[in-house]
Amino acid sequence: MYGVIKMLLHSFSEASILTDDLVEQLKRILCNAVEQRGHAYLVVSGGKTPIDLFKALAKAELPWDKITITLTDERCVPAHDLDRNERLVRHFLLQHHAAKAHFLSLYNESDSLEQTEHMIASLPTFDAVVLGMGEDGHIASLFPCADELSMGLDDNAAAVLRISPKTAPHQRISLSKKRLLDSRVIFLHLLGQKKLTVLHQAMAEHDSMVMPVSAFLNNVDANVQVLYAP
Numbered sequence: 001m002y003g004v005i006k007m008l009l010h011s012f013s014e015a016s017i018l019t020d021d022l023v024e025q026l027k028r029i030l031c032n033a034v035e036q037r038g039h040a041y042l043v044v045s046g047g048k049t050p051i052d053l054f055k056a057l058a059k060a061e062l063p064w065d066k067i068t069i070t071l072t073d074e075r076c077v078p079a080h081d082l083d084r085n086e087r088l089v090r091h092f093l094l095q096h097h098a099a100k101a102h103f104l105s106l107y108n109e110s111d112s113l114e115q116t117e118h119m120i121a122s123l124p125t126f127d128a129v130v131l132g133m134g135e136d137g138h139i140a141s142l143f144p145c146a147d148e149l150s151m152g153l154d155d156n157a158a159a160v161l162r163i164s165p166k167t168a169p170h171q172r173i174s175l176s177k178k179r180l181l182d183s184r185v186i187f188l189h190l191l192g193q194k195k196l197t198v199l200h201q202a203m204a205e206h207d208s209m210v211m212p213v214s215a216f217l218n219n220v221d222a223n224v225q226v227l228y229a230p
């Protein structure tokens with residue numbers, strides 16, 4: 001049985017209007033977190049979707065020295081590799097005012113998974129997570145084709161797991177569903193008509209092993225806001 005879905009869908013006429021709205025929401029959330037708890041925690045995705053958001057957010061006047069940023073997932077490739085999500089975040093987000101933010105890397109060749117797990121598990125409830133979504137319904141690196149998916153979706157999962165998607169390159173480190181849901185708000189950032197079609201499929205799909213994003217959309221306890229622009 002499923003309860004009442006709390007997810008909210010906000011549709012914007014253009015991507016730039018969506019970006020402005022999301023920047024304003026994140027500014028408010030991060031400022032409030034710093035005022036109330038002294039520090040804020042923001043988790044962002046890789047992929048192409050968040051690039052304009054990163055550029056705009058980097059220019060926001062925020063108490064960045066009291067804000068920690070990490071990723072939903074990372075590809076296990078060397079630091080300079082173009083496929084690395086950290087590279088994207090460093091290049092577009094950790095710039096301008098946001099250069100003062102603290103960044104926690106999910107993958108370093110010299111760190112063990114246990115060290116990363118310990119670091120991510122010991123963070124408090126996130127203030128905001130910004131998820132992207134793949135056309136197969138994956139979020140973070142929780143891919144439907146991966147053998148490790150059931151581990152990543154388990155309600156008792158560790159904070160991070162190593163995962164090898166069969167339909168995408170590189171071994172990954174991903175935050176688990178459990179750790180991603182431990183956030184005051186979760187934004188699902190979608191650009192393009194195809195993503196809207198996938199969203200509707202995922203809302204009708206209650207098996208998160210088929211479409212992992214449905215574990216977030218159909219979750220009665222999570223504060224999930226979907227932001228869509230064509």
Ligand SMILES: O=C(O)[C@H](O)[C@@H](O)[C@H](O)[C@H](O)COP(=O)(O)O
Pocket residue numbers: 045046047048049050072073074085131132133134138139140141
């Ligand atoms: O490392 C990544 O690629 C991600 O974090 C992933 O979950 C991404 O958000 C989606 O694949 C959407 O990617 P696009 O924004 O490129 O469509």
